Amino acid sequence: MCGIVGYVGSNKTVDVLMGGLRRLEYRGYDSAGIAIIDSSGVLNTAKKAGKLSALTAELKAHPINDGQTGIGHTRWATHGAPTDGNAHPHLGDNDKLALIHNGIIENFAPLRDELLAEGFTFESETDTEVAAVLLGREYQRVGDLAEAFRSIVARLDGAFTLLAVHQDQPGVVVGARRNSPLVIGLGDGENFLGSDVAAFVEYTRRAVAIGQDQIVTITADAVTVTDFDGHPVETEEFDIAWDASASEKGGWSSFMAKEVSEQPDAVANTLRGRITDGQVVVPELTEFGDDVLAGIRRIVIVACGTAAYAGQTAKYAIEKWAQVPVDVELSHEFRYRDPVLTADTLVISISQSGETMDTLMAVKYAMALGARAISICNTQGATIPRESDAVIYTHAGPEVAVASTKAFVAQITALYLFALHLARVRGSLTEAEQAAQVAELQAIPEKIQAVLGVEDEVRQLARWMSDTRAVLFLGRHVGFPIALEGALKLKELAYIHAEGFAAGELKHGPIALIEPGQPVFVVVPSPRGSAHLHPKVVSNIQEIRARGARIIAIAEVGDAAVLPFAETVIHIPLAAPLFEPLLAVVPLQMFAMELAIAKGLDVDQPRNLAKSVTVE
Numbered sequence: 001m002c003g004i005v006g007y008v009g010s011n012k013t014v015d016v017l018m019g020g021l022r023r024l025e026y027r028g029y030d031s032a033g034i035a036i037i038d039s040s041g042v043l044n045t046a047k048k049a050g051k052l053s054a055l056t057a058e059l060k061a062h063p064i065n066d067g068q069t070g071i072g073h074t075r076w077a078t079h080g081a082p083t084d085g086n087a088h089p090h091l092g093d094n095d096k097l098a099l100i101h102n103g104i105i106e107n108f109a110p111l112r113d114e115l116l117a118e119g120f121t122f123e124s125e126t127d128t129e130v131a132a133v134l135l136g137r138e139y140q141r142v143g144d145l146a147e148a149f150r151s152i153v154a155r156l157d158g159a160f161t162l163l164a165v166h167q168d169q170p171g172v173v174v175g176a177r178r179n180s181p182l183v184i185g186l187g188d189g190e191n192f193l194g195s196d197v198a199a200f201v202e203y204t205r206r207a208v209a210i211g212q213d214q215i216v217t218i219t220a221d222a223v224t225v226t227d228f229d230g231h232p233v234e235t236e237e238f239d240i241a242w243d244a245s246a247s248e249k250g251g252w253s254s255f256m257a258k259e260v261s262e263q264p265d266a267v268a269n270t271l272r273g274r275i276t277d278g279q280v281v282v283p284e285l286t287e288f289g290d291d292v293l294a295g296i297r298r299i300v301i302v303a304c305g306t307a308a309y310a311g312q313t314a315k316y317a318i319e320k321w322a323q324v325p326v327d328v329e330l331s332h333e334f335r336y337r338d339p340v341l342t343a344d345t346l347v348i349s350i351s352q353s354g355e356t357m358d359t360l361m362a363v364k365y366a367m368a369l370g371a372r373a374i375s376i377c378n379t380q381g382a383t384i385p386r387e388s389d390a391v392i393y394t395h396a397g398p399e400v401a402v403a404s405t406k407a408f409v410a411q412i413t414a415l416y417l418f419a420l421h422l423a424r425v426r427g428s429l430t431e432a433e434q435a436a437q438v439a440e441l442q443a444i445p446e447k448i449q450a451v452l453g454v455e456d457e458v459r460q461l462a463r464w465m466s467d468t469r470a471v472l473f474l475g476r477h478v479g480f481p482i483a484l485e486g487a488l489k490l491k492e493l494a495y496i497h498a499e500g501f502a503a504g505e506l507k508h509g510p511i512a513l514i515e516p517g518q519p520v521f522v523v524v525p526s527p528r529g530s531a532h533l534h535p536k537v538v539s540n541i542q543e544i545r546a547r548g549a550r551i552i553a554i555a556e557v558g559d560a561a562v563l564p565f566a567e568t569v570i571h572i573p574l575a576a577p578l579f580e581p582l583l584a585v586v587p588l589q590m591f592a593m594e595l596a597i598a599k600g601l602d603v604d605q606p607r608n609l610a611k612s613v614t615v616e
């Protein structure tokens with residue numbers, strides 16, 4: 001949801017900014033732009049609607065002068081269509097100041113009216129330009145960017161990260177942050193700002209996260225962070241755990257293909273360091289306190305999209321192993337009702353980016369009501385883990401493709417580790433039972449690797465179905481959230497109408513959708529592990545088959561019962577029931593990706609989407 005990069009230093013600023021934007025493009029790709037103060041002290045900008053490649057072409061056709069100070073932006077449009085004019089940067093102070101923005105300034109309309117009444121004019125329909133003009137007006141009064149920021153931030157409602165440069169202050173980039181992400185990269189004789197560390201990981205692996213309501217000033221040699229009142233604040237440096245190559249395609253046709261294939265590692269790396277002698281000990285939770293965990297009476301999971309489906313999947317394991325009731329809520333629904341939370345409620349947020357505004361607001365709200373909060377997050381230094389009492393990082397590595405894949409399996413893995421840690425602390429599993437679950441978890445990377453082998457089969461299926469207009473997904477128990485996730489992947493990647501249902505719900509209405517030829521994916525529970533559920537799902541298959549549905553079953557190797565009724569069976573290795581989702585989701589991800597490819601779509605950057613949704 002808008003990527004931001006800022007730079008001061010002696011490298012080629014155009015290259016630093018464009019490289020940063022390339023790595024941040026997953027955040028938004030409606031338009032892109034840069035502003036650079038050139039070596040003669042003049043502010044130059046270039047911006048273009050469309051993907052970053054359009055700006056690259058523009059810069060090739062009309063190069064701008066380079067300098068040592070610049071800012072760059074990739075946009076996910078909120079206010080104003082994705083046009084050249086609405087692209088950032090926006091200008092203020094007689095075109096001497098350039099500003100970029102991630103977030104939404106909710107009160108931009110009255111501010112704009114105020115500025116119009118004073119005779120200022122606007123070139124765009126954006127809320128951002130209002131901030132640029134306001135900042136420019138303030139700069140004229142105080143003559144210093146950081147000072148000007150300090151006086152305007154109190155007037156802005158909403159969420160924002162703003163970065164600005166002014167040609168009268170070359171060698172300085174100033175940023176202000178409220179509820180949208182911003183991270184500092186510390187270099188040698190150069191410093192960086194970025195929406196996340198991907199913006200500058202090519203140049204440095206030393207980073208500093210900036211807190212809420214803070215203003216940062218970078219020069220080539222110094223970094224200063226203050227609160228909105230100008231008081232210096234303490235910051236904490238961290239090392240970025242991955243290098244630049246992890247966020248490169250590295251020979252794959254797409255980030256999505258690469259990330260699907262990285263799932264065995266995503267699970268293995270998330271397990272690493274958290275299992276000792278067959279027992280789960282998550283070090284981050286020991287700091288949280290065993291007595292506190294043992295006293296938890298209820299868990300509420302808040303998340304959105306794929307992350308919420310990871311929560312829905314893990315609910316079954318947490319309740320079974322730790323015997324604590326779990327509710328899974330969409331963050332935006334949770335936040336705006338009146339949930340009953342007590343001090344013995346634990347709120348677990350799940351977020352790949354750690355920046356999803358809906359989830360951040362839900363966490364803050366829950367904590368304000370007295371609940372404790374743990375975050376499951378894939379992005380170091382992100383806002384949600386910083387706001388929470390504890391964090392269990394998933395170690396999936398950077399996820400660049402907009403549709404989430406490897407983060408999903410890593411989230412389930414982290415939640416299972418949490419569940420086993422909790423079960424140990426609460427004594428709800430014996431050591432032997434715990435060790436058996438741990439062994440299942442440890443076997444997952446190899447089993448996912450085996451599932452990846454169905455690629456050709458899935459590709460053929462996708463080609464065969466490339467004209468399909470609607471697809472249904474059915475699952476039961478832990479297979480239900482996987483059906484929902486399969487449908488979401490297909491919607492967002494292949495733009496095909498898809499719905500996921502609990503198989504048991506079918507006869508309560510959705511079966512009316514079945515007509516001859518309707519493709520239906522069914523996640524079939526294991527006949528061994530789920531002996532009571534398996535026949536019921538097979539009956540569901542028969543019911544829809546009788547009405548002409550074309551069944552594609554995801555079933556355990558050796559499940560003979562589905563063979564007579566399914567057009568296609570995609571086999572997954574044997575696993576205990578609670579672990580099947582980690583395997584069954586993989587062919588569904590691959591199917592959505594292959595169908596999108598068969599339709600000639602961009603699987604990494606589906607239309608209208610952004611990876612990190614930092615507006616509510």
Ligand code: F6R
Binds near residue numbers: 352402403404
């Ligand atoms: C779907 C997808 C989204 C995200 C959701 C939450 O493929 O990527 O549904 O899962 O926007 O994002 P995070 O996990 O960053 O909070």
